[in-house]
Amino acid sequence: MILLGALALLAAVFAFVPLYIVLPMTAHSADLIDHVLSIRRIGTVACPLFAAAAVAWFSLKWRAWSRWRRIAGSGLLLVALAGAVLSRINVVEKMFPPADGATLASIAGFRDVADSDMVIGVTLGSETRAYPVRFLAHHHMWNDKLDGVPILPNY
Amino acid sequence: MNFLMYDEETGSWWQQISGECLFGPLKGKKLVRIPSDEVTLSTWRAEHPESTAVRFLAGIRYPESDWEKRISKLPAVADSKRRTDLPPRELVAGIEFNGASVAFPIETVRAAGPVNHAVGGEPVLVVAGADGNSVRSFFRRLGGNVLVFYKAPGAAEFALIDEATGSRWDFSGRSIDGPLAGRQLARIQNTKDFWFDWQRYNPQTAVYRVGR
Numbered sequence: 001m002i003l004l005g006a007l008a009l010l011a012a013v014f015a016f017v018p019l020y021i022v023l024p025m026t027a028h029s030a031d032l033i034d035h036v037l038s039i040r041r042i043g044t045v046a047c048p049l050f051a052a053a054a055v056a057w058f059s060l061k062w063r064a065w066s067r068w069r070r071i072a073g074s075g076l077l078l079v080a081l082a083g084a085v086l087s088r089i090n091v092v093e094k095m096f097p098p099a100d101g102a103t104l105a106s107i108a109g110f111r112d113v114a115d116s117d118m119v120i121g122v123t124l125g126s127e128t129r130a131y132p133v134r135f136l137a138h139h140h141m142w143n144d145k146l147d148g149v150p151i152l153p154n155y
Numbered sequence: 156m157n158f159l160m161y162d163e164e165t166g167s168w169w170q171q172i173s174g175e176c177l178f179g180p181l182k183g184k185k186l187v188r189i190p191s192d193e194v195t196l197s198t199w200r201a202e203h204p205e206s207t208a209v210r211f212l213a214g215i216r217y218p219e220s221d222w223e224k225r226i227s228k229l230p231a232v233a234d235s236k237r238r239t240d241l242p243p244r245e246l247v248a249g250i251e252f253n254g255a256s257v258a259f260p261i262e263t264v265r266a267a268g269p270v271n272h273a274v275g276g277e278p279v280l281v282v283a284g285a286d287g288n289s290v291r292s293f294f295r296r297l298g299g300n301v302l303v304f305y306k307a308p309g310a311a312e313f314a315l316i317d318e319a320t321g322s323r324w325d326f327s328g329r330s331i332d333g334p335l336a337g338r339q340l341a342r343i344q345n346t347k348d349f350w351f352d353w354q355r356y357n358p359q360t361a362v363y364r365v366g367r
Contacts, residue, residue, distance in 0.1 A: 021159060027355075030177060033159070037168060037178040092161060102209040107200045110208040115197040117220050118288060121206070122191045128206040130199050134217045135209060141160060142209070151189060154160070154171055 001069060001076075004057055008076040011050040011083030014043030022092055040087075047087035054080035100143040104129075124149055172348075172356055193347050194289035202327055240362045243351035248281060248290045249360070250274045250345050256357040258350065261290055267365050269304045269315055271295065279343055280304050281363075284326045285313035290347065293328045293340035302340075 018040035020026075021033060058077050062070055105112070107130060113119070119130040125147030136142060136155035144151055159177070160169040167179030174186035192199070199206060211217055229244075241247070247258040253275025261283070264270055270281040278295035282304070295302045300319065307314035307323055314331075315324040322333030328340035346353070354360055 033168070034178055090161070092159075103212075104207040105210050107196075107203065107206040107208050110196070110200075110210075112208070112211045113196055114220055115200075116195055116286065116288075118193055119196050119199050119208070120191050120193055121199045121203065122189060123203070124189065128203045130196065130203075130206050130208040132196070132209065132211075133193070134220070134222065135211060137222060138215060138217050140158065144209075152160075152186070153191075 001065075001073060004054055004061075004073055004076045004080075007050045007054040007057070008079040008083070011047045011054070011080040011087075014039060014047050014050075015083035015086040018043065019091060022095065043087040047084045051080045051084035096140055099139045099141070102142065102144060120153055120155065122146060122151070122153065124151070172346075172352070188344070190342065190344055192289075192291070194284060194291075195286040198284055198286055198289055198326070237351060238354045238358075240354070241350040243349065245350040247348055247350050247353050247362075248292065248345040249348055249353045249357065250279060250281070250292055250343060251357065252277055252279075252343065256360040257363055258353050258357070258360050259290075259345070259363045260350075261347070263363065263365060264290055268306045270363060271303050272363055274343075280340070281345065282315065282326070289326070290345060291326065291328070292343045292345040294343055295340070297335070297338060297340065 018036055020036050021028065054077050058073055062073060065073060110130070113132045113134055118133040120133060120136060121128070121130050127147040129144075129146055131142065131153045133155060136153055141152055141154045144153060158171050160171060161167070162169065162181075165180045167176050167181040167184075169176050169186065174188055176182050176184045196208075237243070241258070241260060246261045248261055248264065249256060249258050251274070255275035257272065257274045259270060259272070259281045264281050265283045265287060268282075272279055272281065278301045280293045280295050280302075281290065282292075283290050295304070303318040304315045304324065305318065307316045313326050316322065316333075317324065317335070320334040322330045322335035322338075324330050324340070328342060330336050330338045
């Protein structure tokens with residue numbers, strides 16, 4: 001049971017600690033970001049291993065366990081499995097999905113935002129484009145191409 | 156402002172404000188910043204009639220026009236090394252040049268009119284547009300001369316004049332009238348940012364104040 005608990009705890013730590021980088025209103029230092037992303041990278045391999053070990057240990061032991069131990073063991077097993085799944089998902093990408101494929105309008109007839117609203121204007125080579133700040137404030141990043149050059153307007 | 160960006164191709168993590176890769180296979184690499192303008196739609200439309208604009212996607216609730224007002228009331232990130240020259244959420248136009256950086260409080264630029272200053276030893280002009288929201292910056296060196304700018308007195312429309320020749324200049328940095336008509340000032344990129352964020356990435360930054 002202690003081994004199962006330790007495996008569940010490890011899987012949870014490796015899976016949940018990386019969520020630190022999406023904590024809002026936090027002063028993230030470069031060092032901490034580095035450590036946390038290292039943990040995340042290790043976790044993608046380690047968490048499934050912890051979960052596999054937990055499954056193996058549980059299936060080996062559960063026949064010998066009392067009813068309450070089985071319930072507690074199942075709970076810990078679920079935590080380990082959840083950690084394994086979470087470690088393989090880029091949660092950040094689910095929260096802020098990447099976006100592209102803009103529909104364009106000519107500036108003369110563009111009425112999606114007010115005249116007094118701000119835009120980010122870019123000129124590259126022969127092409128000029130306006131990205132409304134309200135648009136970028138929602139999407140944060142927009143993968144685009146201007147005059148054949150891949151660019152990333154962001155806000 | 157300021158977040159981490161993730162690329163699907165290599166799984167590297169990038170910092171928004173610097174474009175620098177902080178973690179992953181591309182660590183240490185830096186994205187090239189392209190010049191951009193943050194101005195009102197009407198200003199951009201008048202200056203760039205050939206421009207395209209990116210349309211809102213259907214089915215998304217975009218922030219309202221006054222969303223920045225709400226943002227400005229949010230608390231700022233706590234930072235023990237924070238400098239207290241300005242309130243944390245004060246908006247600044249930040250300029251980096253020659254290894255030096257100066258934060259120009261946008262409110263001050265608006266109130267004081269065109270700001271003639273220097274960044275990293277190079278004379279610059281920081282000016283708010285007629286719309287009151289757009290801020291642009293230019294090098295003041297033209298040929299061998301350093302120009303000093305004033306708001307054209309009594310002008311109905313936005314116009315600057317330079318002290319030496321009395322030529323008139325528009326918000327795009329082009330002289331529209333006078334001995335220097337047709338000449339164009341070179342742009343220098345300014346970054347609109349909250350003070351708390353700017354000072355974190357430019358810890359040595361100077362802060363522009365009227366009279367200094």
